[in-house]
Amino acid sequence: MSVATTQPTASSVRSDALRVTEIFHSIQGESSRVGLPTVFIRLTGCPLRCTWCDTEYAFHGGGTIPIDAILAQVAEFHCTTVCVTGGEPLAQKNCLPLLVALCEAGYSVSLETSGALDIGGIDPRVSRIMDIKAPGSGETTKNRWENLDLLTAHDELKLVLASREDYEWAITACHQHRLFERCPVLFSPVQGQLEAGQLAQWIIDDKLPVRFQLQLHKVLWGNTPGR
Numbered sequence: 001m002s003v004a005t006t007q008p009t010a011s012s013v014r015s016d017a018l019r020v021t022e023i024f025h026s027i028q029g030e031s032s033r034v035g036l037p038t039v040f041i042r043l044t045g046c047p048l049r050c051t052w053c054d055t056e057y058a059f060h061g062g063g064t065i066p067i068d069a070i071l072a073q074v075a076e077f078h079c080t081t082v083c084v085t086g087g088e089p090l091a092q093k094n095c096l097p098l099l100v101a102l103c104e105a106g107y108s109v110s111l112e113t114s115g116a117l118d119i120g121g122i123d124p125r126v127s128r129i130m131d132i133k134a135p136g137s138g139e140t141t142k143n144r145w146e147n148l149d150l151l152t153a154h155d156e157l158k159l160v161l162a163s164r165e166d167y168e169w170a171i172t173a174c175h176q177h178r179l180f181e182r183c184p185v186l187f188s189p190v191q192g193q194l195e196a197g198q199l200a201q202w203i204i205d206d207k208l209p210v211r212f213q214l215q216l217h218k219v220l221w222g223n224t225p226g227r
């Protein structure tokens with residue numbers, strides 16, 4: 001379901017509201033939860049501009065919705081698994097109480113984040129999928145490396161790679177920051193920029209302890225908003 005794009009007046013905005021681009025029911029296409037029917041809450045806005053971002057439509061617009069109304073929309077899908085994404089979800093302060101409310105309501109919750117913002121203070125029941133930005137994204141300087149110390153085995157680290165240079169940078173980062181010891185590590189090709197079979201072969205050749213990822217929803221439906 002897409003969210004109305006009407007502009008709220010200041011007096012109509014509740015203090016626990018969030019700016020939301022879309023709430024939809026699909027198949028999880030990323031992370032180790034891939035394949036699970038999932039409700040997605042896509043929050044609006046992002047302070048990064050990854051060169052290859054497939055979700056630029058979430059940078060602006062959206063509708064302003066209080067947390068209880070978001071929960072009511074999610075409940076309509078009768079699905080126990082929820083993914084909060086964006087945009088960059090942590091750019092809105094009310095993302096933290098939204099995550100608590102979803103956990104309290106009994107959902108199994110994951111959060112997709114660039115890791116450019118502090119991941120402290122997130123409800124520990126949430127599985128954090130933290131994406132470290134490689135040079136091809138143009139946003140490496142935004143990586144907040146101190147976030148790594150907060151990750152647990154319940155979380156996942158992700159590297160989305162555009163080239164052989166990104167791949168080699170990622171291996172160096174994994175060793176320098178002991179990423180393999182922190183939580184599962186995912187390597188994924190930038191869609192349309194790095195050939196998936198090529199990345200898979202490099203991972204095999206180098207015997208890397210990472211999980212290769214393709215965006216399953218794009219195999220199913222292409223790059224369609226709300227999928």
Ligand SMILES: C[S@@+](CC[C@H](N)C(=O)[O-])C[C@H]1O[C@@H](n2cnc3c(N)ncnc32)[C@H](O)[C@@H]1O
Nearest residue numbers: 053054055086087088112113114131160190191
């Ligand atoms: C749209 S982002 C939203 C969450 C957060 N801003 C982040 O970057 O993790 C969700 C995921 O999609 C990935 N993604 C975006 N564009 C992509 C592309 N062209 N190919 C592969 N993955 C992409 C991001 O790297 C991220 O892991």
Ligand SMILES: Nc1nc2[nH]cc(C(=O)O)c2c(=O)[nH]1
Nearest residue numbers: 026027028029030085217227
């Ligand atoms: N089906 C589907 N799975 C996803 N997993 C993470 C997504 C995202 O955009 O963050 C996403 C998405 O946009 N669609």
Ligand code: SF4
Nearest residue numbers: 046048050053087114
């Ligand atoms: S951080 Fe995420 S939403 Fe923001 S530009 Fe990068 S991939 Fe897109």
Ligand SMILES: [Mg+2]
Nearest residue numbers: 054055085227
């Ligand atoms: Mg997506």
